[in-house]
Amino acid sequence: MDPLIGYAVVGALGIIVALVLISRWVVNVGPTQIGIVERRFVGRELAAGRAFAATGEVGIQAEYLNPGLHFVPWPMKRVVQKVEFIMIGSDELGVVTAVDGDSMPSGRVFAEDRAGEFHDNFQNPVEFLLKGGVRGKQLRFLTNGTYKIHPGLFRVDKIKKTRIPEGYIGVIIAADGASLQQGQLLARRVVAPDGVEGHDNFQKAELFLKQGGQKGPQIDFLRPGTYNIFTDCFQVQLAEAITVSETQIGVVEAKDGRSMATSDVVATTPEMSTHNSFQDGQAFLDQGGLRGPQTAVLRPGRYYINPFLFSVSLKNVTVVKQGEVGVLISNIGKDPEANVPDWAPSEQRLESGGGQRHVVPEGYRGIQQHVLGPGTYNLNPLAYTVLIVPTTTRSVEWSRSPDADDPFDPFTVVSHDGFEMQVEVRCQYRVLPENAPYVIQKLGSIDDLENNVIHPQIDGIFRAQVAKSPAISYQQNRAEEQGQADAAVRDDLRKYRVDVVSVMITNIHLPEALMKTTQQKNLAEQEQSMFDAKKKAEERRIEFERTRAQADQQNILMKAQVGIEIADHEAKQAQKRAEGEAARIRTTAVAEAERVQQIGSAEAGVIASKGAAQAKAYHEQVMALTPQGVTAVEVVKAITAAGLKITPDVVVSGAGGDGGNSGLVQLLLANVVRQQGLGVSQPPSPLVQPPALPSNGKSA
Secondary structure, eight states: OOHHHHHHHHHHHHHHHHHHHHHHHEEEEOTTEEEEEEEOSSSBOOOTTOOSBSSSBSEEEEEEEOSEEEEOOTTTEEEEEEEEOEEEOTTEEEEEEESSSBOOOTTOSSBOOTTTTTSTTTTOHHHHHHTTOBSEEEEEEEOSEEEOOOTTTEEEEEEEOEEEOTTEEEEEEESSSBOOOTTOOSBOOOOOTTSSOOSTTTTOHHHHHHTTOBSEEEEEEEOSEEEOOOTTTEEEEEEEOEEEOTTEEEEEEESSSBOOOTTOSSBOOOOGGGTTTTTOHHHHHHTTOBSEEEEEEEOSEEEOOOTTTEEEEEEEOEEEOTTEEEEEEESSSBOTTSSOOTTSOGGGOOOTTSOOOOEEOTTBSEEESSOBOSEEEOOOTTTEEEEEEEOSOEEEEEOOOTTSSSOBOOEEEEOTTSOEEEEEEEEEEEOOGGGHHHHHHHHSSHHHHIIIIIHHHHHHHHHHHHHTSOHHHHHHTHHHHHHHHHHHHHHHHHTTTOEEEEEEEEEEEOOHHHHHHHHHHHHHHHHHHHHHHHHHHHHHHHHHHHHHHHHHTHHHHHHHHHHHHHHHHHHHHHHHHHHHHHHHHHHHHHHHHHHHHHHHHHHHHHHHHHHHHHHHHHHHHHHHHHHHHHHHHHHHHHHHHHTOOOSOSOEEOOOSTTTTHHHHHHHHHHHHHHHHHHTOSSOOOOEEOOOOOOTTOOOO
16 A cells, blocks of 8 residues: 555544544533533542532532533543523523432421522532532522523423412412411411511512421412412412402401400401501401401401401491481490399399390490481491381281282171171381380381281280171271270380371271171162252252342342331421421411400301301202202202213214114214314223113113
8 A cells, every 4th residue: 555545544544533532622512501511530439329529529510511612631521411501581480409419307398598699599509519508499499581500400490470460369378387386377477587577478488488487378478469489389379359349348257366255256356457457467466366256347448368367258238228227236345134234224124144135325235225327337247236127107007908018917807796807907107216226125126016016916906896896886986996996006005115106997898798788778878868968958949049039139128128218207207297287287276266266256146147048048949949959959069160071972872773783883983083073092981871771761
């Protein structure tokens, strides 16, 4: 073989060997990598129980190669692995588990970070091993960033950060720490020796343990936010915050604290401001809070309360409406049963120890004297019971009517005469506000008042009344019976401090047969009444007509009355005038009599002579003419002197053969002629000539 070729082959082999040696001795570690080195020869043997070499021992070295070129004395050492940096995101945590290190103390679950100041977040594994790092899952974790972590010595598990949403809290259960004391329910707050909380809301687990944190449910909790919580050490459970609406209250029961007295129903709550309305559980216990239902309540709002320490139940607020009062029964305060005090009225001074309810003033246990007026009250239903009592007028009915509100059945009663009948009744009553506590004390509630007092009393009263009266009489005397029942009910309910407004009989249902008989009787009476009414109406109409006629003639009567009065006055006037005239005439007559008397004697002789002569003349005339002739002559003279007409203008005779008709014709013609001749409008009254007398010629 050509020596040149041989040299070339040897040179090439040398180059290859050199390249191989260089590649073994010089190692390039990438910018985001670390190199894991193994020492194969020349070194001490690893200590028992150790897995990685920290001080020149043979084996996988704890120290790694940083990014860059490194000389590795191969074959004594070699790079067995290049690994990428560990990246922890912004919402992540890196939980570290150490494969090598000191043994974990007995009873511990997580490795205490003894070398926390030296190993630079586990990026210096040699210092971790040399400074007492403990094998196992570490309490220290990695937060957001990039880390050079030895993958053989440390295993990193990524977890999400703990986020507590708004409206929730995070309650904590510690998986490691000191044991709870006997009877202790929750782990107490961890406070550093300088009095400052050191574990930063459980985000520093190693400090939590160093400061004596206890294992189990914690009294502290996490409010809404994002936390770096080592969830293997601290289990976080979400619980809703307590939201109390405007119409609610929160009733709180403490699960831990000092024991309350056996006689108490609810525990006295420390001042709310000291424990921030149960939101600071440790402060509640430090202030001597008692285990059990609390007197204080949560008002409307949102509260972050640890459910491990407190349970909260939502109750409606107490609302007292218009027309109502609230009778307050207190379950807290002094016990009035031990000795009934002087303030109790005589009706309440009952035997002590009898379990009776008392109407008491504020500060005592029992029915409070002062009632709650209309409004809204945040009262703990465990500490206080509120009974609503209406103070407006209420109505209780015993009725068939479907419009009545929850009525009782009508009373079925038997009358004195043996008829079964039904009576419908309405009772109206009211309870004054100041009497409400005493009504509750005696009866318990308004329903008890109506069902156990008013109903049986009115039932008994009406049964007794109906039994004393015949059925028809009871119906006829309804107003009187109602008045008696009203008075009886008032007297009975006054004992219970209930004011009766009215008791009314709204309807009486008689038997059908009795109703028919009564209706027939009433119909007959109504017909009789109708007849009497018509009769009276007619009589009144006659009286009215008489009155109207008198009214119509009133003008005439007034005129007549006035005329009578005038005539009366005129008569009196004429009487006076006549009396005057009579007096005058009397005076005149006396004077005349005296004058006549004086001349009488003178004329007497003359008159006597004249009378004698005249008498002689009449005697001679009678002798000549007879007395009848003389009388006829004197009559004619008298007629002539008076101007009387005794001769008719027309004479109609009754003679003739036509029965007298010609005489009437002649009379009419004569009247016509006379009227035309005299020019008068009315004819004179004819003098009808009677028929002709008999032939003796004497007139009738």
